[in-house]
Amino acid sequence: MAIITLTTDFGLKDHYVSAIKGAIYSYEPSSIIVDISHHISPFNYTEAAYIIKNAYQSFPEGTIHIIGVDSELSPENEHLAMLLDGHYFICANNGILSMLSSSILPEKLVTINIHNDLNDNFPVKNIFTKVATHIARGGNLDVIGKPFNKLKEVTNLSPVVNNTQDLIVGNVLYVDHYGNVVTNITKELIQTIAKGRDYTVLVRNYTFKTVYNAYSECVNFNIPKEKRQDDGKRLALFNANNNLEIAIYKSNLNTVGGASSLLGLSYRDTISVKFNS
The missing domain is CATH 3.40.50.10790 (S-adenosyl-l-methionine hydroxide adenosyltransferase, N-terminal)
Incomplete structure (x- = not known):
């Protein structure tokens, strides 16, 4: 079957x-x-x-x-x-x-x-x-x-690393149901170029100096729940597929909005990763 x-x-x-x-x-x-x-x-x-x-x-x-x-x-x-x-x-x-x-x-x-x-x-x-x-x-x-051996290639959406190996320029690959923005920059590529260096994710006028591995990592659970103000927080993370993703914590496109709407991001838009010298 x-x-x-x-x-x-x-x-x-x-x-x-x-x-x-x-x-x-x-x-x-x-x-x-x-x-x-x-x-x-x-x-x-x-x-x-x-x-x-x-x-x-x-x-x-x-x-x-x-x-x-x-x-x-x-x-x-x-x-x-x-x-x-x-x-x-x-x-x-x-x-x-x-x-x-x-x-x-x-x-x-x-x-x-x-x-x-x-x-x-x-x-x-x-x-x-x-x-x-x-x-x-x-x-x-x-x-x-x-x-057959002539698969059509799609090469215009591959991340680019500059000659000095201190910048990756990638693109928005996908916007999901929550408005989270998935890029074509992978965790593996960042780690390969970083070689232990710190880096910053640049998205329009926003910068992210921390990249999480889960959405809830941006929450300080030592603060009482009623005093937290985490909903709507902007964050960068590696998603379940190890793609760099820009998200809004507990986003909802129908109410508070998502990364795509609040940061003005859509398919093919540019996102960069800058490595410290």
Whole structure:
């Protein structure tokens, strides 16, 4: 009984997600379908890659992941199926798969060639579901595609280290449900460049001299609860995925706001880490 996950930018207002699930059940009624997210920002490859990269490892090996973001077939946007880290990914060649495989080499990669209609404007339902259920039944990738080795690279959102090794310039990668701002700067990169030096995180007109490992680390629990004023405090931390994150303690976008709204940060905005001499 195969697990098939869905990650799309389709939202939930329209019929798209239900139609995809219906197609999967029609081809393979015993499938288990899990929604990872349908609220990816439209055509945002980086956001999609960040979410699926941090979700797929929680699933058992053999899970099949359909990614429906910018999936229309074109000469520059082939349909691919990839076996990576024991998981199957079905996606267009738009950069998402290269971001997923940036640190792990794919075990197999094919370009899908089972299209009956090259002008199909709903390939996630009409093609990706067929590939997913084929795999779910134990089918081989070679049956539905040909070997492929030209993954489209996305290189314009990689952090940059200056020549003197005292500054990292990164970007906002993702804004989560709470308005927390995730950057493409990792704990590993900071530690590699720091070499024991102290550093400061620079965000617009704000500076953070301390980077926490958990949200509650910014709270002084020695102060009686009724005297604390921690809600709404700005903080920098390494999140569960070890990305540098800018957050507001106990934020709420619908009431007090979050880091994205209060600090005026959005996708691709610049965040820097300055190292002391």
